[in-house]
Amino acid sequence: MLDVQQISVDGHTGTDTAEVVINLQGLRKRYDARTEVLQGIDLSIRRGERVALIGSNGSGKSTLLRCLVGLHAVTAGSVTTMGETFNSFPDRGQQRRLRARTGFVFQKHCLVRRRTALSNVVHGMFSEPGSWRGFAQSLAPEAWRIAALDALDAVNLSEKASDRADALSGGQQQRVAIARAIVRRPVLLIADEPAASLDPVSGRDVMLLFNTLSALHGITLIFTSHDMTHAREFADRIVALRAGRVFLDKPAASVSDTDLEAVFHVAGR
């Protein structure tokens, strides 16, 4: 069996002078007595970095993403995201501040099917005061509608603004979900397998879009993927999880095929 220390972790540990957006210290997450999904993660991510989080199914990628913004409670260790430090759950104030500056894109777009693309993007303003007005674009303040149309324009979908979400193709729906995530110009954009449910061409388009937006607005991007081409092409840095630990942490350009084989190696296979 491979030793998890076999591949050295390239220390992105916050010693850099650039602003640290995420800092995890000894992060552990346990769902039940037998399963510890995350077993002591130390990780630091700087502003503007594009990080691909890779690993086999069940390695803890999605759990880690959810812990970053307090969607899941942390069992032990500490999480500092955009200056907000918490040990279990962020308190209500931290949660509000965190979620207002974070965009989250899921594997399934998670749009409200019976609403228009524009209404779905306006939903991105829900952390604003008076947010209930954002439930439909027709009731939203003018500034929100303009921001939402701008976001749709950024993902090349402004001409579909009045179409219902369920009338759009899978790729278009994922782009609407991205527009919803960026409408408030987040500091941090988290994407959990954003291309997994799309065909190769649409998947690549979505990843290119993430790249462009991240570069254009200096957004820190963390995405999970099972597609190593995407990880190498669209990330500055690849972090691999294996059995709930950081197994590899390297600049994307220096990750070799041998490294990747080791990440996905299963004893006895």
Add this chain to the structure above:
Amino acid sequence: MSRAADHLPSRLPRLSPLAFALTIAAVAVILVSIGQVAPSVERLANGLPNMGNLLWRMSPPNVEAAFLLRVFWRIVETFQIAVAGAAIGIALSLPIAWAASRGISPFGWIGALLFKALISFLRTVPDLVWALLFVATVGLGAVAGTMTIVVDTIGFCGRFFAEAIEESDKEPQEALSTIGANRFSILLGAVLPDVMPTLINTSLFALEKAIRSSVVLGLVGAGGIGQELKVAFDLFQYRSASTIILVIFLIVLVMEWGTDRLRAKVQ
């Protein structure tokens, strides 16, 4: 004979002794009940001439202009009781159903349980009993009828609205929660658009139900055409009663046709 024939499963499921005893008990209860309260052949045979006699006395229906005008205004009142009661009931059902929805209620699981118990209570008590209570508290007339329909509609819609909310698509709700939306925004933004067709369908059924209920509420003094029907029977004015019954039949028929069309449009 093939070997498969030896291993053929039994045609009937095997019953445990307890299940067998319960089945026998249930059959016994049904047979005893039929024996005691169902009409006997002799009773039916004796009743048929009376039924024929009543139908003879009910025809032809009363079509005097003054009577028809009175019936018309009673029908208008019945319709108002149904529409006002159903509208208020549906509006109140929505927040109550939200509060009663497991996993979505802003009052936690205990609050949801309490609100569910309230809805069950409102649904369990029959509408005529509510009508008697309201007639005793606010007096005879349409107001008592409207209050009855409100309560009855909450009992009906509250349950189906809550079930629809509980079964709504959770993924958009999680996505909005991640963005920082509060429970109320999630309700407006994700839950209601998802369950809207079910809410509209249920509301149309509630309206139909309200029309049927409002027709009979008058029998206990809660206003509407039922009051006229009761008077007609009490005074042995069977021709007037047959007119009222025909009008009620027409109203219910038109309402069902109308709500069916609306439901088809919603789908």
